[in-house]
Amino acid sequence: MCGIVGYIGPREAYPIIITGLKRQEYRGYDSTGVALINNEGLQVYKKKGKVSELENALLGKPLSAHIGIGHTRWATHGEPSDVNAHPHESNSGKLAIIHNGIIENYALIKQDLQKKGYTFKSETDTEVLVNFIEDIQKNTQCPLEEAVRMAMKRVAGAYVILLLDVDHPDTIIAARKGSPLVIGIGKGEHFLGSDATPMLEYTKEVVYVNDYEIAIIKADELVLKNLGNEKQTPYIISLDMELAAIEKGGFDHFMLKEINEQPSTIYDCLRGRLDAKAGTITMKGIEDNIHALTSAKRIIIIACGTSWHAGLEAEYIIEELCRIPVEVEYASEFRYRNPVINKDDVIIAISQSGETADTIVAIEKAKEHGAFIFGIVNVVGSSISRISNAGAYTHAGPEIGVASTKAFTAQLAVLMMIALKIGKEKGTLELKRYMELLNELENIPEKVQSILRNADALKPIASKYKNAINALYLGRGYNFPIALEGALKLKEISYIHAEGYPAAEMKHGPIALVDNQLPVIFVATHDEYHSKIVSNIQEIKARKGKVIAIITEGDAIIPSMADDVFFVPPANELVAPLLSVVPLQLLSYYIGVDKGCDVDKPRNLAKSVTVE
Numbered sequence: 355m356c357g358i359v360g361y362i363g364p365r366e367a368y369p370i371i372i373t374g375l376k377r378q379e380y381r382g383y384d385s386t387g388v389a390l391i392n393n394e395g396l397q398v399y400k401k402k403g404k405v406s407e408l409e410n411a412l413l414g415k416p417l418s419a420h421i422g423i424g425h426t427r428w429a430t431h432g433e434p435s436d437v438n439a440h441p442h443e444s445n446s447g448k449l450a451i452i453h454n455g456i457i458e459n460y461a462l463i464k465q466d467l468q469k470k471g472y473t474f475k476s477e478t479d480t481e482v483l484v485n486f487i488e489d490i491q492k493n494t495q496c497p498l499e500e501a502v503r504m505a506m507k508r509v510a511g512a513y514v515i516l517l518l519d520v521d522h523p524d525t526i527i528a529a530r531k532g533s534p535l536v537i538g539i540g541k542g543e544h545f546l547g548s549d550a551t552p553m554l555e556y557t558k559e560v561v562y563v564n565d566y567e568i569a570i571i572k573a574d575e576l577v578l579k580n581l582g583n584e585k586q587t588p589y590i591i592s593l594d595m596e597l598a599a600i601e602k603g604g605f606d607h608f609m610l611k612e613i614n615e616q617p618s619t620i621y622d623c624l625r626g627r628l629d630a631k632a633g634t635i636t637m638k639g640i641e642d643n644i645h646a647l648t649s650a651k652r653i654i655i656i657a658c659g660t661s662w663h664a665g666l667e668a669e670y671i672i673e674e675l676c677r678i679p680v681e682v683e684y685a686s687e688f689r690y691r692n693p694v695i696n697k698d699d700v701i702i703a704i705s706q707s708g709e710t711a712d713t714i715v716a717i718e719k720a721k722e723h724g725a726f727i728f729g730i731v732n733v734v735g736s737s738i739s740r741i742s743n744a745g746a747y748t749h750a751g752p753e754i755g756v757a758s759t760k761a762f763t764a765q766l767a768v769l770m771m772i773a774l775k776i777g778k779e780k781g782t783l784e785l786k787r788y789m790e791l792l793n794e795l796e797n798i799p800e801k802v803q804s805i806l807r808n809a810d811a812l813k814p815i816a817s818k819y820k821n822a823i824n825a826l827y828l829g830r831g832y833n834f835p836i837a838l839e840g841a842l843k844l845k846e847i848s849y850i851h852a853e854g855y856p857a858a859e860m861k862h863g864p865i866a867l868v869d870n871q872l873p874v875i876f877v878a879t880h881d882e883y884h885s886k887i888v889s890n891i892q893e894i895k896a897r898k899g900k901v902i903a904i905i906t907e908g909d910a911i912i913p914s915m916a917d918d919v920f921f922v923p924p925a926n927e928l929v930a931p932l933l934s935v936v937p938l939q940l941l942s943y944y945i946g947v948d949k950g951c952d953v954d955k956p957r958n959l960a961k962s963v964t965v966e
C-alpha cells in the first residue's frame with residue numbers, strides 16, 4: 355500500500371527512483387511523485403496516474419540530482435489527484451515527505467496547525483505530518499531528526515516516512531512504525547525501498563529497519579536510532595534474489611509468468627524438505643517446536659484474502675491428518691473482537707507479503723495472550739517473519755502480480771508438509787498413508803506442468819463467458835476453499851461479480867441466481883464426494899445454468915453433463931487442490947485479458963495491504 359523509494363550517493367538519483375517506483379508499482383498505482391534536491395533547490399514533481407505517465411510528463415525537466423525520494427500511491431485520505439499525490443511539502447517549502455501508511459490522529463493535529471496559521475493544499479494526512487514536523491522544529495529549534503522523533507511519539511497509526519530538507523541536501527531522514535522499509539548498502543551510497551526490488555542491481559546487502567527506529571542516511575553513513583535517541587546496530591543481511599525474478603521474462607504479464615512458474619515454485623518449496631523415498635520431511639521451524647505443535651489443543655489460523663483460503667484448506671487437512679481442532683479467522687476480524695486465546699493454542703499466520711497490517715496486529719494480539727505464533731510467509735525478512743516465534747518460508751520468489759497465484763500454491767505445499775509432519779509425529783497418521791501422501795506431493799510439480807501445457811484449452815471458455823455479469827464457483831470438501839479462491843481471482847482480475855460456495859449449500863440460497871446466463875464453475879476433481887457433486891451439477895443444469903467443470907482425467911460422467919470441461923491429472927484428494935486451482939487462475943487471467951483489464955494492477959487493489 356504505497357511504494358516508497360529513495361537514493362543518496364554519486365549516481366543520478368532520478369533514474370534509480372523511477373525504475374524503483376515501477377518495481378514498487380504493485381503496491382499502489384493511482385498517482386506518483388518524486389522530490390529531488392539539486393543546485394536549483396528542492397524539486398517536487400507529482401501526478402495522478404501510473405509511474406510511466408509521470409515519467410513522460412517530466413521529459414526535459416532539470417532532473418539531475420544525487421539525492422531524491424519517490425512515491426507510488428494507493429489512496430487513503432483524499433481521492434487520487436495531482437494535489438493529493440506525494441511528495442508533500444511543508445508550508446516553508448523546505449521539507450518534502452513521502453509516506454506509506456495512515457496517521458490516525460491527523461485531524462486533531464491539523465486543527466492545531468490551522469489555528470497556528472498553517473494552510474493545506476491536499477486532503478492527506480501526509481501533508482499534516484510534514485507540517486507537524488516542521489512546526490516542532492520551528493518551536494524547539496532542534497535538528498530535523500529530533501523533530502521526527504518527537505512527532506513519532508505523538509502520532510498514532512502505522513507508517514514509514516522519508517524526508518528531504520533543502521537545507522541539508524546530504525541527508526535523508528526515514529522513520530518506521532508498522533510499514534516496511536529496506537535500506538540497501540552500497541559503496542558510498544544508500545538505496546531505500548518498501549522492499550528490496552529498487553536496489554537489486556546495485557547491492558545485495560540490506561538492512562530492514564525496525565519499528566520505532568529513525569534512520570539518518572547520508573551517502574557514506576547510516577545511523578539508526580530508537581525513540582530514546584540511542585544508536586542501534588544495523589543488522590545487515592545478504593539478499594538471495596536476482597533481478598530476473600522481478601522481470602516479466604517474456605510473458606505478457608507478471609500474473610501469467612507467476613502462474614507458469616508454479617511447477618518450479620512448488621518444487622522449490624518442497625526441495626530440501628520433502629524426501630518421499632526416505633519418508634522424511636525436514637522443516638527446522640517445525641522440528642524445533644514439535645512439542646508445542648503436537649500438543650496444541652487448538653490451532654487458530656489467521657490470514658487475509660488468498661492466504662485465508664490457504665488457511666481454510668489447511669483446516670480440512672490438519673483436522674483430517676492430525677486430529678487437532680482448527681479455526682480459521684480473518685485477521686481483520688480477529689484483531690477487533692475479543693477472541694478466546696489460550697496458552698496452549700498455536701497460531702498459524704499466513705501471508706505472502708509478510709506486511710499485511712491486519713495480520714500483523716492480529717499476531718500481536720495473540721502474542722499478548724501468550725500464544726505461540728508460527729508464520730508462513732513468502733517475503734524473506736518481512737515483518738511477520740520477524741515477529742513470529744517460528745515459521746517456514748514458502749520460497750515462491752517475488753510475486754509481483756497483484757492477484758496472488760504462485761504464493762497460494764506454495765502456501766498449500768507448506769501447510770500440507772506441516773500437517774504430514776505433525777500427523778506422523780502425533781501418531782494420528784498411519785505410515786502407509788503418510789508415505790502415499792509424500793509421494794503424491796512430490797509428483798505435484800510435474801502434474802501442474804501438464805496442466806499448463808494444456809492452458810490454451812481454457813481460452814475459448816474464457817471468451818465464451820467473458821461478458822457474464824455474475825459467476826458462481828462451487829466445490830465440496832477439499833475443493834471448497836478452491837471454489838472461494840477461484841471466485842476471488844475472477845473478481846479481482848475481470849471485475850465480474852463472483853461468489854464461491856460449498857456446492858451443497860447452493861440450494862439454500864444462491865440457486866435463486868441460476869438462469870441460462872449464469873456460468874457456474876464446479877471444482878469437481880475425483881474424490882469421495884464425486885457422486886454428490888454430480889447431483890449438484892444436475893441441479894444447475896435443470897435450471898439451465900451453464901456448467902464449466904474442472905474434473906479429473908478419465909471422468910466419464912461429468913463431460914456429458916457440463917457445457918465445458920477442463921481436465922487435471924489424477925491425484926489424491928488432499929493434494930488435488932494444488933492442481934484444481936491452476937485452471938481457475940488461468941481462466942480468470944484469460945477473461946481479464948480478453949476484457950482488456952489491467953490484470954497485473956487491477957483497479958483499487960494493492961499487493962501489500964499495509965493499512966487496516
Ligand code: M6R
Pocket residue numbers: 658659660661662704705706707708709710713756757758759846959960961962963
Ligand atoms: O500478503 P498477504 O498474503 O498477507 O495478502 C493478503 C491479501 O491481501 C491477498 O491475498 C489478496 O487477497 C490478494 N490480492 C489475492 O489475490
